[in-house]
Amino acid sequence: MHSTQNINQIITHAETLCKSHGARLTTKRKLVLSSLIQSGKALSAYDLIDLCKENFNENIPAMSVYRILEFLENEKLVHKLKLANKYVACSHITCNHDHGVPQFLICGTCDHVKEISINKSTISQLKNDVEQAGFQLINSQLEMNCICNSCQDKSA
């Protein structure tokens, strides 16, 4: 997915982003973020505990992992997938521009996640339908249960 080299670069970049507005990307936060990036997929908080132990021999209690994930989410470095109760690294960490609300395709077989941008027009159509029904969208992040082509090929 990413080489160690690449990950270090991404982490450095993330650190700069945090610093730019006074947030601190501490050691533990780095470990969690690194593990998540390295895995290249959606992981639960408890998966991350195991990975940090495996990769870095660090025991991070569940409570801390949840707090760290919340921090990283606020920093827009990770996204929480409510459909799967899992977390993924933002696929645009290294870009500097602002992003719209992301849409996620979650492979139910291998947990790989693809972050895509859907046509603004499609989204605004959706929003329209929602408002017709007397609701307001809080969050236009869509999460869709999918199967990726690679898993589909394997099972065929």
Next chain:
Amino acid sequence: MHSTQNINQIITHAETLCKSHGARLTTKRKLVLSSLIQSGKALSAYDLIDLCKENFNENIPAMSVYRILEFLENEKLVHKLKLANKYVACSHITCNHDHGVPQFLICGTCDHVKEISINKSTISQLKNDVEQAGFQLINSQLEMNCICNSCQDKSA
């Protein structure tokens, strides 16, 4: 939401539907379904345990409620909302025609759920974007976090 009269009619109808292909809508299943319909909103399995106790003085263990909800889902009488880990009665129980995949608007404040149909064209656009990304939609059920107008008015 529904009068007792209406609920009884709906239950009777549901029972007929089940019978038509050899499934049984047992007493406990009726109690769970009634409670869900009566509430008019999305409830967790554990909410339903409480409601069945309250409404009918019946103690239904968690395990049974989950089994019953699974049965009702297979019968297309209820839908599972993965975003909220809750369940809602299908809003079309009494129709006899087949329905497409439903889309849900979930009010994050009061848990009311609206089941809407989104333009087929919007959905097929979505599907298209997904396939472009190398994924296949397993399930085009969308669940969207919203706030309903009534809650929004209250907070204003």
Next chain:
DNA sequence: TGTTAAAGTGTTATGTTATAACATAACACT
């Protein structure tokens, strides 16, 4: 009508995800 296989339910244990509440450590600034 009695036997039986399947379906439904009960029961207990356990797994998984998430948060509350409170204590301590580390850091940053004076």
Next chain:
DNA sequence: AGTGTTATGTTATAACATAACACTTTAACA
């Protein structure tokens, strides 16, 4: 050093969900 703030540790518990196995009811039919 003193103080405020942020991060982390620790323990307990809430909330959601399933596994495994036993017992009971139902309907089906010899």
